[in-house]
Every structure is written in structure tokens, then in C-alpha cells.
Amino acid sequence: MAAYTRxxxxxxxxxxRSLPAATKNKLSKQGVVSHxxxxxxxxxxxxxxxxxxxxxxRSLGLVITNKTLSTYLGRLKKRIRRRERKGSLxxxxxxxxxxxxxxxxGGRPPSQQVN
Numbered sequence: 242m243a244a245y246t247r248x249x250x251x252x253x254x255x256x257x258r259s260l261p262a263a264t265k266n267k268l269s270k271q272g273v274v275s276h277x278x279x280x281x282x283x284x285x286x287x288x289x290x291x292x293x294x295x296x297x298x299r300s301l302g303l304v305i306t307n308k309t310l311s312t313y314l315g316r317l318k319k320r321i322r323r324r325e326r327k328g329s330l331x332x333x334x335x336x337x338x339x340x341x342x343x344x345x346x347g348g349r350p351p352s353q354q355v356n
Contacts, residue, residue, distance in 0.1 A: 270303065270304075270305055270309065270313070271313050271316075273303055274305075274310065274313040274314065274317065275313070275317060277298075278314075278317055281294055281310075281314065282314075284297075291307055291310055291311050291314070292307050294310065295307045295310045298310070
């Protein structure tokens with residue numbers, strides 16, 4: 242059994258106090274997809290396939306399969322449908338807008354949407 246001096250303990254305490262604050266900036270793959278939902282759904286509205294979106298995400302460093310992306314988007318769309326029935330959209334799908342403008346879903350304001 243090792244014995245520690247008060248100096249050793251004081252040094253340990255100082256080292257622990259000097260550690261930076263823990264951050265919760267890391268996201269799971271599903272968190273990344275949720276965070277990028279508006280952009281991904283906008284790409285799909287513009288004709289991109291799941292495979293093309295997944296390939297783009299992989300080229301940007303996200304390790305994700307087509308099936309996983311499809312599953313996560315399916316879960317997200319299910320939540321969107323539930324919330325639409327309740328009358329509110331998830332915050333990740335509410336794009337920031339200039340004061341007085343309506344929120345944009347999927348990348349284009351209603352005035353610019355193509356039918």
C-alpha cells in the first residue's frame with residue numbers, strides 16, 4: 242500500500258482544480274443527423290437520394306451507412322408528424338430567420354418553393 246504526503250494530495254487537488262470544465266459538445270450519429278435535419282430534408286426536397294446524402298456526409302467525416310441514415314431520418318420524420326399534429330415543429334427544424342420572417346423548413350421560403 243502506498244502512502245501519500247499532504248504535499249502529494251495538495252498537488253493532486255490543484256491538478257484536479259485546474260482541469261477545464263467538462264463539455265457536452267459531442268453528439269452521437271443520431272444527434273448529428275437530428276442537428277442537420279433541416280439541411281438533409283432540404284436536400285431530399287431538391288431531389289437528392291439517401292445514398293447521395295450519406296455519401297456527402299461520409300466525405301465530410303461522418304461514418305454512417307445508407308441504412309443508418311435512412312433509419313434516423315425515419316425516426317425524425319415520425320417525430321415531426323407527431324408534433325405537426327400537436328401544432329409545433331421540433332426546434333432543429335425551425336430555421337433561424339430575420340426578425341419578422343416566417344420559419345423556413347427544408348431550405349426554401351414558401352415564396353420560392355417549386356411545385
